[in-house]
Amino acid sequence: MERDHAEHPLVIGHRGAPGYRPEHTRSSYELAFALGADAVEPDLVATRDGVIVLRHENEISGTTDVATRAEFQSRRTTRVIDGVELTGWFTEDFTWAELATLRARERLGPLRQASASFDGRYPLMRLRDLFEVIERASEEQGRMLRMVAEFKHVTYFDGLGLPLDELFAAELDAAGWGRGDERLIMEAFEPTVLDRLRDLGVRGQRVFLIEGTGAPADLVAAAAPGAEPALPYDMFATEAGLLGLAGRFDGVSVGKARLVGPMPRRRSGVDGVLTGAELVDAAHGAGLAVFTWTLRPENRFLAPASRRGSVRAAWGDWAGEFGDVIDTGVDGVFVDHPDLGVIAREESQA
Structure with missing residues (x-):
């Protein structure tokens, strides 16, 4: 690896390049780097035997062919995950050897028929497989590529005896990444796991994900009965909340609606919630980098002013919206189509 060509903001392939290939597959990650992504973002969940696998959620009926597999029909069950009841098939009920027999499917098939045309072609991936993809692409491109x-x-997962932070640290060691370095960014909606990663000596930027509604699941679980409720996510998007994160974390990541709107109607009751460039400026003032998710070109995901026509799968004025997000001064953007993120960055710098 000769040099770091990363520009500002980072273009991060959200689960690879799922606009073109089913997410979290080797093909999706390799394509993301080929299209110019500076980093890729895997979602980490665990198997029954403690292997970290890459899936959007631990419930996998929407992203694999598990529902069609007769040998696994008895595994269908109902679980409560972070307060939400879900029925389906869950990674923690499978060994890696069993999951390795499944094939990936496009999660947004009706909207992304081109990606869905690759359904059934690719197996699932482990975290250790992605380390290899990143290292190979870095060597081929002669620049430092990152993992978020x-x-x-x-x-x-803690309640199941599957601590993701400890499993992750072990995977880093096994992959030869030591305890992490500048190639590694870690993010979570639950702030205490980021603290635990620091305590384990895992190096790399730690980024707190600020959801649009609700409160962090770890804080909710830790709140004593009858005590004050857990701080809502909105609290962390105020000037005081951002200052409270300073020195603890390296950055925050917010949903696109906090930057270009419209924000969902808030029920948190928090005053002084920041949006747009004011949020980014306040975070930077607190010494925090700012990332945002997810930039997508389809009308279904664009703000109303950027939509073109009534077809949900059609592409609207993605360039305008992507540019508006970048102009807020963010440090990284998560995109489903990495090439579009690169184009938007280039146009904003012209």
Whole structure:
């Protein structure tokens, strides 16, 4: 690896390049780097035997062919995950050897028929497989490429005896990444796992994900009965909340609606919630980098002013919206189509 060509903001392939290939597959990640991504983002969940696998959620009926597999029909069950009841098939009920027999499917098939045309072609991936993809692409491109690892449902997995932070640290060691370095960014909606990663000596930026509604699951679980409720996510999007994160974390990541709107109607009751460039400026003032998710070109995901026509799968004025997000001064953007993120960055710098 000769040099770091990363520009500002980072273009992060959200689960690879799922606009073109089913997410979290080797093909999706390799394509993301080929299209110019500076980093890719895997979602981390665990198997029954403690292997970290890459899936959007631990419930996998929407992203694999598990529902069609006769040998696994008895595994269908109902679980409560972070307070939400879900019925389906869950990674923690499978060994890696069993999951390795499944094939990936496009999660947004009706909207992304081109990606869905690859359904059934690719197996699932482990975290250790992605380390290899990143290293190979870095060597081929002669630049440092990064991983933005998202830890999913940490408190839930803790309750099963599957601590994602400890499993992750072991995977780093096994992959030869030591305890992490500048190639690694870690993010989570649950702040305490980021603290635990620091305590384990895992190096790399730690980024707190600020959801649009609700409160962090770990804080909710830790709140004593009858005590004050857990701080809502909105509290962390105020000037005081951002200052409270300073020195603890390296950055925050917010949903696109906090930057270009419209924000969902808030029920948190928090005053002084920041949006747009004011949020980014306040975070930077507190010494925090700012990332945002997810930039997508389809009308279904664009703000109303950027939509063109009434077809949900059609592409609207993605360039305008992507540019508006970048102009807020963010440090990284998560995109489903990495090439579009690169184009938007280039146009904003012209």
